[in-house]
Amino acid sequence: MTALPTFTLREPRKPDDFAQIAALLSAADPDWPVTPDLLAVWDAAHDPALYRLELVAEQSGRIVGVGHVGHDDFAFEEWRYFGGVTVHPDARRRGVGSALYGALMDRARERGAQDIRTMLSDQDRDAPGRAFLAARGFTRTWDRFESRLNIAGADLDAFDDLMDAVAAGGVQLRSVADLAGDPERDRRLWELDWQLFQDVPMGQTLTRRPLDAWLKQELHDPTFSHELSFVAVRPELNDPLTGPYVGYSTLMSNPAGFYVIGMTGVRREERGRGVAKALKVAAMRALVAAGGGEIRTFNDPPNRAMLNMNRALGFQRGPTHSRYELHLDPVTGERRPIAALQDPA
Known part of the structure; x- marks a missing residue:
C-alpha cells in the first residue's frame, strides 16, 4: 500500500x-x-x-x-x-x-x-x-432559512399600488448611490442598521460593530451594490441619529452572479405601512433594469412577518443553515x- x-x-x-x-x-x-x-x-x-x-x-x-x-x-x-x-x-x-x-x-x-x-x-x-x-x-x-428568487419570474407590476401608497404616505425610496451627496449618509446608515438589527430575532444578543469596521464590512465592501440598495427617506424628519432615514434594504453581489439581501427593515414607528416590502420591490426593479439575476436571502424562523413577505414576493425556500x-x-x-x-x- x-x-x-x-x-x-x-x-x-x-x-x-x-x-x-x-x-x-x-x-x-x-x-x-x-x-x-x-x-x-x-x-x-x-x-x-x-x-x-x-x-x-x-x-x-x-x-x-x-x-x-x-x-x-x-x-x-x-x-x-x-x-x-x-x-x-x-x-x-x-x-x-x-x-x-x-x-x-x-x-x-x-x-x-x-x-x-x-x-x-x-x-x-x-x-x-x-x-x-x-x-x-x-x-x-x-x-436560518435561505430563500431564493429568480427575478425573471417575478411580477413586479403587481406592486404598483403598494409603491403608490408608500409614496403617498410621504416616504421616498432612494438608492444608497443617490444619497452620496449627504455628508451624514454613512453615519446615519450605521445608526439605522444598529437600530434595525436589534429587532431581528436571531436567537442571540447582538453587539455593535465600530463605525470604521462596519463601513469596511458593509458600504465599502466591493460586493455591496450602492445602486441596488435602497433607503426609505421621510424628508421632513430630522432624527438626531438617523436624520430622515427610516428604513433600508441592501443587496450584495456574489462572484457567481447572484445577489444577497443583507438587511431589510424599517424603524418601529414606520412598520405596518408596506415600507419594507416597497424597499425590496424597488431593489428588485432596479435589478431588472440592470440585467436581472437571482436574489437570495436569509431569515430566522421567528421572523414570520419577513418570511411571509418574501413568500408574497415570490421567494422559494432553499437550504436551511444551522x-x-x-x-x-x-x-x-x-x-x-x-x-x-x-x-x-
Whole structure:
C-alpha cells in the first residue's frame, strides 16, 4: 500500500495563499464561491481588536484544508468564539480536518473559551461535516432559512399600488448611490442598521460593530451594490441619529452572479405601512433594469412577518443553515451539555 503524503499545519501566507484558499472554499461550497480578491478585502476589514487564529493544511505544496477560530463580532463575548474547518473534497478522510480542528480547539481552550459556534447547511454535501460535529459534541441550536428568487419570474407590476401608497404616505425610496451627496449618509446608515438589527430575532444578543469596521464590512465592501440598495427617506424628519432615514434594504453581489439581501427593515414607528416590502420591490426593479439575476436571502424562523413577505414576493425556500454550538466548562475545558434545537412535529 502506498503511504499518503503527510501534511503540515501553518498560518496562511497573505496574500500569496489567497488563490489556493479561494479555490478550496469554492470547491467545497460551489453554491457560494469566493475569489482571492474578496478574501484579501475581507481580511483587511477584520477588526484587529478581536482575536482570530487562521491555519492551513499544506500537502506537497498544495493547501488541502483551512480553518479558523476567533471572536464573533456580531455577538461578542470574550469567552465566545466562532470558527470553521474546510477540507478540499478530494483530500477528505485523511485526518486533515481532525488535525486542524484539534489545533484550533487547543488554542481556544487555552484562551478560556466557553462557547464555540459554527454554521452548516442541511444539504447532502454537508452531511460529513454534520457527522464530524456530532462526533465532537456539537449541538444544533438555531436555524436560518435561505430563500431564493429568480427575478425573471417575478411580477413586479403587481406592486404598483403598494409603491403608490408608500409614496403617498410621504416616504421616498432612494438608492444608497443617490444619497452620496449627504455628508451624514454613512453615519446615519450605521445608526439605522444598529437600530434595525436589534429587532431581528436571531436567537442571540447582538453587539455593535465600530463605525470604521462596519463601513469596511458593509458600504465599502466591493460586493455591496450602492445602486441596488435602497433607503426609505421621510424628508421632513430630522432624527438626531438617523436624520430622515427610516428604513433600508441592501443587496450584495456574489462572484457567481447572484445577489444577497443583507438587511431589510424599517424603524418601529414606520412598520405596518408596506415600507419594507416597497424597499425590496424597488431593489428588485432596479435589478431588472440592470440585467436581472437571482436574489437570495436569509431569515430566522421567528421572523414570520419577513418570511411571509418574501413568500408574497415570490421567494422559494432553499437550504436551511444551522448554528452548532459546543459549550466548555471554564475551569476544566470539558464539554458541558446544551439543549438541542427541537424540530417542529
